[in-house]
Structures are given as structure tokens and as C-alpha cells.
Amino acid sequence: MADSLLIDRAPLASGCVETWTLNDPASRNALSEAMVDALLTACERAVADADLRGVVLRGAGGHFCAGGSLGGFAKTIGQPLAVGEADPLVPLNRRFGALLQALCALPQWLIVAVEGAAMGGGFGLVCCADHVLAHTSAQFATPEVTLGIVPAQIAPFVVRRLGYAAARRCLLTGERGDAATAQRAGLVDEVVAGDMEAAVQAAIARHAAAAPQAVAATKRLLLAQFETPLPALLDDAAVAFAKALRGPEAPQGLAAFAARKAPPWSANS
Numbered sequence: 001m002a003d004s005l006l007i008d009r010a011p012l013a014s015g016c017v018e019t020w021t022l023n024d025p026a027s028r029n030a031l032s033e034a035m036v037d038a039l040l041t042a043c044e045r046a047v048a049d050a051d052l053r054g055v056v057l058r059g060a061g062g063h064f065c066a067g068g069s070l071g072g073f074a075k076t077i078g079q080p081l082a083v084g085e086a087d088p089l090v091p092l093n094r095r096f097g098a099l100l101q102a103l104c105a106l107p108q109w110l111i112v113a114v115e116g117a118a119m120g121g122g123f124g125l126v127c128c129a130d131h132v133l134a135h136t137s138a139q140f141a142t143p144e145v146t147l148g149i150v151p152a153q154i155a156p157f158v159v160r161r162l163g164y165a166a167a168r169r170c171l172l173t174g175e176r177g178d179a180a181t182a183q184r185a186g187l188v189d190e191v192v193a194g195d196m197e198a199a200v201q202a203a204i205a206r207h208a209a210a211a212p213q214a215v216a217a218t219k220r221l222l223l224a225q226f227e228t229p230l231p232a233l234l235d236d237a238a239v240a241f242a243k244a245l246r247g248p249e250a251p252q253g254l255a256a257f258a259a260r261k262a263p264p265w266s267a268n269s
Contacts, residue, residue, distance in 0.1 A: 025061025067120025148249025
């Protein structure tokens with residue numbers, strides 16, 4: 001089986017840059033446990049890598065990331081817990097929140113290049129970027145609530161990126177938007193109509209003009225402004241996610257999605 005995360009290292013005039021490619025094109029790069037673990041490992045290594053100036057995060061096969069992979073949760077959907085049983089979904093979901101924190105805390109600049117789908121958890125990854133490039137093929141959405149699921153771990157990061165009012169509109173409707181719409185909302189910095197590779201290289205060149213230690217210190221200062229105890233918030237969010245997946249709406253929403261029908265709570269049902 002191919003690696004779920006491909007890492008390519010290229011030299012800069014000083015130091016180097018890495019491209020981290022989500023690599024499961026058959027699922028539109030859905031976030032499996034293996035992919036989340038690989039990204040976390042890459043983040044942990046990057047923190048200690050003095051030669052690494054920046055990271056480009058992108059997806060293979062024409063899509064960025066279709067969101068979280070629910071394949072491993074199939075047997076739990078709609079199934080209540082036994083009395084007193086600890087829910088294994090909680091630490092699984094919380095681990096994705098740890099990844100989002102790690103991406104935001106990278107001391108290097110993080111460029112995200114989006115082509116095709118950036119949905120759910122993929123939308124959350126985009127919110128961690130220092131600079132977002134979106135091809136005109138890109139489509140963005142947080143469809144969790146339309147499936148009967150809570151956008152648990154991504155919600156605080158969406159608020160950070162878009163602001164409270166825009167995040168509410170995004171997270172509570174699940175509406176889909178194109179690259180231009182995402183740029184107007186503040187999610188995307190640059191819309192790319194032509195060659196994405198050329199746009200990525202231009203963005204790398206711009207960011208490589210900044211001093212590495214200054215970048216790291218500035219990013220620490222930017223993160224320090226958030227006084228809310230995020231770990232506690234994400235703990236609660238993981239519980240909400242697990243409860244929603246085991247409740248009555250998730251099986252209805254996911255079944256409707258698979259059948260290409262509107263779910264029972266949709267205005268189009």
C-alpha cells in the first residue's frame with residue numbers, strides 16, 4: 001500500500017522546503033488514521049529541523065482533502081454505548097485536533113495549495129495555513145451538520161481563520177463555495193487560474209525572503225493572542241463528535257448522502 005503522506009524535500013538558497021502530499025487519491029485524500037498519524041509525525045520532526053524553512057501541504061490526484069474518513073467508524077454509526085463504557089471515538093477525534101494545533105504551531109511558514117475538494121477536515125487543514133492558494137477548480141465546504149455530524153475539532157480553527165460570524169454561516173449550513181467565494185470570506189489568499197505549480201513556487205519565493213527565526217517568533221506571538229484554553233474546548237468537541245456519530249442523525253444523513261438523496265431534515269427532502 002502506498003504511503004498516505006508523501007514528503008519531498010527541495011533546496012532553497014538557504015535551507016530547504018518540504019512538500020507534504022496527502023496521498024490517497026481514490027478517497028480524494030480522506031483523512032485516515034494513518035494519514036493523521038503521518039502528518040503528526042511530520043510536524044514533530046519539523047519542529048526540530050533547523051534547516052527546514054517552510055512546508056507546502058497539498059493533495060494528490062487533483063483534490064486536496066475530502067474530509068475525515070469514516071470507514072473505521074462504520075460499526076459505531078448509530079450505535080449507543082453500553083452503560084459505563086468509554087467511547088473510543090473520543091480520542092480518535094481528539095487526535096485530529098492535536099494535528100490542527102501542531103500545524104498551526106509549526107515554526108516554519110505553511111503554504112496550503114488547494115485543488116478540487118477541501119471538505120470538512122480538509123477545510124480545517126486549510127484554516128491552519130499561513131498562506132492559502134486555491135485553484136479555480138477548488139470547492140470548499142464544512143458539510144458535517146448536513147450529515148448529522150458535529151464539525152468538532154475544526155470549529156475553533158474555522159473561527160480563528162474566518163471570524164465568528166462567518167464561521168457560524170459556514171459551519172451551520174454546510175454550503176459549498178468556490179475559490180473566489182472562499183477568498184472573499186478570508187479563507188483563501190490567492191486564486192490561481194493557471195499553473196498551480198508556478199503559483200506555489202512564487203509563494204515559496206515570497207516566504208523565503210523572511211528570516212527563519214523571525215518567522216518562528218512571529219508565529220508564536222500570533223498564536224499567543226488566543227487566550228481560550230483550546231485543549232479543553234477540543235476535549236468537549238471530541239465528545240460532541242462521538243455522540244453525534246452514534247446518535248440517530250448520522251446514519252440517516254450518511255445513508256442519504258450515499259444514495260444521493262436529501263436527508264430528512266433538509267428543505268429539499
